[in-house]
Every structure is written in structure tokens, then in C-alpha cells.
Amino acid sequence: GAVVSQHPSWVICKSGTSVKIECRSLDFQATTMFWYRQFPKQSLMLMATSNEGSKATYEQGVEKDKFLINHASLTLSTLTVTSAHPEDSSFYICSARNTGTSGSIDEQFFGPGTRLTVL
């Protein structure tokens, strides 16, 4: 099946620093990737839709200047949390759609997540 990886799996940083998280589709091409944030015992909240070769589409309430998204290739999207603060500590998960396979066009494949802790 389709595999999505994330790196790093966890990161601890100081307040005010920037952190970059990578999301890769390993065995398929993804023109669209999604970034979610999940707080403990809560649902996944969609932050933004990342489109290859164009600007990301952010959900209401998500600061695009704080959460920078780059989708430079069909297999890689990055999320950079700029000037991170303790309230940004969360579990960040990416997903990708395998739009190249018929019958699975609505299926999303999720990465394993990145645990961010800002001190």
C-alpha cells in the first residue's frame, strides 16, 4: 500500500525558534497533501491543504505566516513552524491522496506524525 513518511518523528525546541517538518509520499505521487494538528484526546484539525507548485490553502484561524507550507515536488511537502511558542506544542500529522490509482481516489494515507514540544 501507499506509504507516507514524516521527519522528524519528534522534536523539542526552545521558544522562538523555527522547526521544519517533512512529509514524503514514498511510493506514489501526491499533488495534494494535507497538514493536521491534533491535541490530546481531540480530533484531527485540518490546518492547510498543500498543493504541488502553488500556494497552500489555509483553514480559517490558521496563521499562514506562522505555519509555512512548501510543496516543491510531487513527493514532498514541508511545514515550518516559525517562532514556535509553547502553545504550538502538538502532534502534527500529514496526509496525501494517491490520485493515481483508480478506486482509491478518496483514500488518504497518513504519515506517522511528528510530536512537537516547545519549551
Added chain:
Amino acid sequence: SQKIEQNSEALNIQEGKTATLTCNYTNYSPAYLQWYRQDPGRGPVFLLLIRENEKEKRKERLKVTFDTTLKQSLFHITASQPADSATYLCALGTGGFKTIFGAGTRLFVKA
């Protein structure tokens, strides 16, 4: 306002029994509904998708029903096993590419 509600309480069942999880939604007209499994500290894993014109879908020990009149989906795991213990997420596909997730229900299967 739009809501997706799943059993907030954890579900505890005995091994071998059927687990039934509920997903209710309001103010949505989903084109499809999905169920995912999520283990602690991991990303969700896709299980089943059911479209708005389908009543029931099965996959091995899993069964999903979708009632667009009641605005409800039921997710069943038959012959449950301790390895089925996880959080199960309901997600609505609203057309286009967006998927909206419920908060999930934790299932514990006791041996």
C-alpha cells in the same frame, strides 16, 4: 453549527464480542464517510469508506453502515480481539478534497 459526534466514553468489551461504534453528524451532507484506526502516538490508518448512496460496506471482520436520513454511521467489529484496541475515528468527506474528523472513540477489548 456543523458537528461530528462520536461516543465520548471509552468502549470496553470482552474478546469475541461485537464492538459497535457510533458516528453522528449535523449540518453536513457528506459525499462519503470513512473510518480510521489510530494507535497512541501514531497517524490514522484508513479502514473503510462508504459513499452516500451505499447502505452497508464490509471488509473482513469490519462492517460499516451509513444512514443519511438519520445522519449516522455505525462501525462494527465482529469477533473482537485485544489487538483491535485503539481509537477509531469517523471522518466525513464533504466533496472536493477536505475530510473532517470526529474526536474518536477509544475501544478496549479485554482478553
